[in-house]
Amino acid sequence: MQQFDFIKAVFEFAILIFSLCVHECAHAWMASRLGDQTARLQGRVTLNPAYHVDPIGTLLFPALMIFGPFIGFSMFGGMLVGWAKPTPVITRNFRKIVRDDNLTTLAGPASNLLIVLIAFVTLAVMAVAMPSGHALVVSSFIATLGGGGMVTPQPLVVLCTLAILINLSLCFFNLLPVPPLDGSRVVRNMLPYSAVQQYDRIPIWVSYLLMIFVGRYILMAFLGPSIGLVYYSLVHI
Numbered sequence: 001m002q003q004f005d006f007i008k009a010v011f012e013f014a015i016l017i018f019s020l021c022v023h024e025c026a027h028a029w030m031a032s033r034l035g036d037q038t039a040r041l042q043g044r045v046t047l048n049p050a051y052h053v054d055p056i057g058t059l060l061f062p063a064l065m066i067f068g069p070f071i072g073f074s075m076f077g078g079m080l081v082g083w084a085k086p087t088p089v090i091t092r093n094f095r096k097i098v099r100d101d102n103l104t105t106l107a108g109p110a111s112n113l114l115i116v117l118i119a120f121v122t123l124a125v126m127a128v129a130m131p132s133g134h135a136l137v138v139s140s141f142i143a144t145l146g147g148g149g150m151v152t153p154q155p156l157v158v159l160c161t162l163a164i165l166i167n168l169s170l171c172f173f174n175l176l177p178v179p180p181l182d183g184s185r186v187v188r189n190m191l192p193y194s195a196v197q198q199y200d201r202i203p204i205w206v207s208y209l210l211m212i213f214v215g216r217y218i219l220m221a222f223l224g225p226s227i228g229l230v231y232y233s234l235v236h237i
Contacts, residue, residue, distance in 0.1 A: 008144065013063065027089070028045045035094050038088045081169055101189060116163070127234060127237050138235055172226075176211065176218060
């Protein structure tokens with residue numbers, strides 16, 4: 001079981017890095033489509049991690065969360081998130097600044113939901129097409145999430161299950177209305193000018209405390225029912 005846990009941790013780390021790169025690439029691609037070529041000119045419309053990786057947010061912070069328990073170090077109670085280098089956007093290059101800025105901002109979380117959809121469809125196809133696929137997919141799904149079970153989880157099911165879990169986490173986390181997360185930019189675009197001035201003055205240390213301590217509970221409040229819905233859908237295919 002210890003070996004499976006380590007393999008699962010490696011999968012989590014790789015999927016998280018890939019998902020963060022997809023997220024930032026989506027921001028850059030949407031900005032380019034809407035008229036701002038800043039990110040494209042910096043090579044950010046790519047899935048190459050070299051253009052997106054932040055040493056702290058993409059590597060060190062997630063590594064501590066994922067691999068820390070193997071050395072007796074547990075961080076933030078299983079919360080698994082991270083961040084990549086922010087995608088540069090110059091809003092004055094947009095034709096409709098507020099609308100296009102919101103679309104560019106929401107492209108990141110939307111890309112994470114797209115990965116969730118692809119992973120779910122893969123699991124559904126496996127459940128229908130493979131011999132005894134339904135039982136294998138459901139039992140592997142449960143085992144991957146830590147629900148126990150006597151079977152050895154199927155590797156592709158493990159990969160897809162973790163992709164769903166991590167990308168739902170990234171989507172919900174980034175939609176929190178806390179600077180500098182994506183949700184804060186959408187909220188900022190909705191506020192009157194006087195409120196924007198106050199919003200922009202929120203100290204960065206306050207933002208980090210909100211993300212770590214308050215964000216964790218909000219994340220779990222949305223993540224639990226969402227994973228439950230995925231499980232229900234797989235059971236009733």
